[in-house]
Ligand SMILES: Nc1ncnc2c1ncn2[C@@H]1O[C@H](COP(=O)(O)OP(=O)(O)OP(=O)(O)O)[C@@H](O)[C@H]1O
């Protein structure tokens with residue numbers, strides 16, 4: 287069994303499954319963790335019932351004396367590791383189009399992910415199976431909520447005109463992930479704000495080798511302003 291984290295939540299791999307484990311004591315004390323667990327479980331159940339292809343399949347739920355664990359299909363690595371260690375330019379469009387489909391499936395279930403980033407996308411060893419994970423920040427789509435600083439800098443817009451419970455929040459992150467996948471390993475890593483992301487994106491778009499398709503997606507997402515946002519351009523990858 288291998289373990290990846292040592293905080294309130296941890297990930298363990300066992301018997302070809304991945305266990306996302308929540309400590310019961312933390313859940314009892316922290317109402318926010320209860321909400322996060324409930325949302326993650328709700329998304330995974332809905333995705334299973336609707337036979338989603340690109341949302342990580344839940345295989346069960348395990349309740350022990352001191353913890354509760356979600357049993358998930360184990361994938362080989364996340365997209366962050368793929369981009370750093372195993373990147374293959376010929377495979378990337380297929381991988382990214384499956385990520386776009388996964389986001390579409392999640393939105394069709396009525397949820398916004400709110401923390402899309404390469405670490406929250408997993409791949410099989412041959413990279414043919416691709417799935418979204420980590421739904422504990424997901425929320426049902428709604429209009430009321432304003433920007434909340436909950437996601438990951440570099441993968442969320444930070445101007446106050448964006449709503450974090452709107453599908454556009456995820457499309458912005460999707461644009462950042464597609465941009466990062468088209469850049470050299472580590473070149474996006476230092477990006478920690480919307481302003482940085484826009485600077486890096488403009489530079490990448492000025493490069494003669496950047497394709498028209500990437501230019502359109504990045505212009506319509508990372509470089510767009512909230513009021514001029516066009517969510518449909520990531521469909522170019524499908
Ligand atoms: N089903 C899975 N298959 C393979 N690896 C996984 C799987 N689920 C999680 N992982 C790995 O464990 C890491 C952490 O999992 P996850 O993102 O669900 O939790 P978390 O990041 O601790 O949650 P949060 O960011 O909300 O604190 C992922 O980035 C990924 O590397």
Ligand SMILES: [Mg+2]
Pocket residue numbers: 405406420
């Ligand atoms: Mg995560």
